Amino acid sequence: MPAMSLNAVAQKLMTPGQGILAADESEPTIAKRFAKINLPSTLELRRDYREMLFRSNQAMQSYISGVILTEETLEQSAADGTPFRAILADADVVPGIKVDRGAFPMPGDTGEKITEGLDGLRQRLARYAELGAGFAKWRAVITINDIAPTRNNIRANAHALARYAILCQEAGIVPVVEPEVVGDGEPGNHSIERCAQVTAEVLENVFKELRLAGVDLSGMLLKPNMILPGINSRERPSIDEVARRTVEVLREQVPAAVPGIAFLSGGQTDEEATAHLSAMNQIDGKPWPLTFSYGRALQNVALRLWAGRRENFPQAQAAFTHRAHMNSLAALGQWSN
Numbered sequence: 001m002p003a004m005s006l007n008a009v010a011q012k013l014m015t016p017g018q019g020i021l022a023a024d025e026s027e028p029t030i031a032k033r034f035a036k037i038n039l040p041s042t043l044e045l046r047r048d049y050r051e052m053l054f055r056s057n058q059a060m061q062s063y064i065s066g067v068i069l070t071e072e073t074l075e076q077s078a079a080d081g082t083p084f085r086a087i088l089a090d091a092d093v094v095p096g097i098k099v100d101r102g103a104f105p106m107p108g109d110t111g112e113k114i115t116e117g118l119d120g121l122r123q124r125l126a127r128y129a130e131l132g133a134g135f136a137k138w139r140a141v142i143t144i145n146d147i148a149p150t151r152n153n154i155r156a157n158a159h160a161l162a163r164y165a166i167l168c169q170e171a172g173i174v175p176v177v178e179p180e181v182v183g184d185g186e187p188g189n190h191s192i193e194r195c196a197q198v199t200a201e202v203l204e205n206v207f208k209e210l211r212l213a214g215v216d217l218s219g220m221l222l223k224p225n226m227i228l229p230g231i232n233s234r235e236r237p238s239i240d241e242v243a244r245r246t247v248e249v250l251r252e253q254v255p256a257a258v259p260g261i262a263f264l265s266g267g268q269t270d271e272e273a274t275a276h277l278s279a280m281n282q283i284d285g286k287p288w289p290l291t292f293s294y295g296r297a298l299q300n301v302a303l304r305l306w307a308g309r310r311e312n313f314p315q316a317q318a319a320f321t322h323r324a325h326m327n328s329l330a331a332l333g334q335w336s337n
């Protein structure tokens, strides 16, 4: 079979009514999630947890187009020895890989972060392509506080995203470009208006750098935040306001050549993340399809029900399948509570 073009893979990830499961929590992050349910982060528990998700057959076959994996998971097998990649292939799900090495403090004292992982990335991508990865993810973290984001930080992160994206395309892998303007960080008291302004500026810089680097916009996906007030703000915008403002910013900044936009959930409740996506999809005249690329908003309930025990797989899988189904409806603009 000839290799699919970058655009064809991007389109497949954007199959109507499907979205991406972000299961690429780094070791520190998964340890944090497990600690909340009093579990240690062992290799075996991480494997069991991800096996529970990937063996949710109905969700995987019907609602999920791609899964973002960690390096560990890309080469890992289920308890019975079946490689995870084979389980995903059976469900016709595209395997993806998180390739950044995390966000580290920027020099200076602005509280900002810069994402690292470019050194040796070309070689790593060649290996991931051999292992069958169809797409990749790199997350830039943009902080809002009294003095941030600075232009320096926005430019540095945008430049790194562009260098990552062109290396992915060279390796035949679709880059998912994720500039996250963080809403659930500290102090988290910014207004929705400030989030809109910062997100617009960030996206403008990201697309400038992507073009400079020669990235083919038809062979990538964008993974942005929604336009929301900070988690500690007292503003309570309606679902429709969030949807309207988010689509407005994206319309101004995201070229129509981009084949799709897949949002992160960023600490929203499960239901908010679903409601916002559905409301955005009810707005007419957008040049790109919108779907989900959620981590927490797909996994929160399933993680708690699993609780570290294989005998809880069925309940946990039912919960995950329910959230995936609701987000599938939202991706079609058909969800209602």
Ligand code: 13P
Residues within 6 Å of the ligand: 022, 139, 178, 264, 265, 266, 267, 293, 294, 295, 296, 297
């Ligand atoms: P959340 O949906 O939990 O924000 O995670 C998505 C993700 O991949 C962040 O990089």
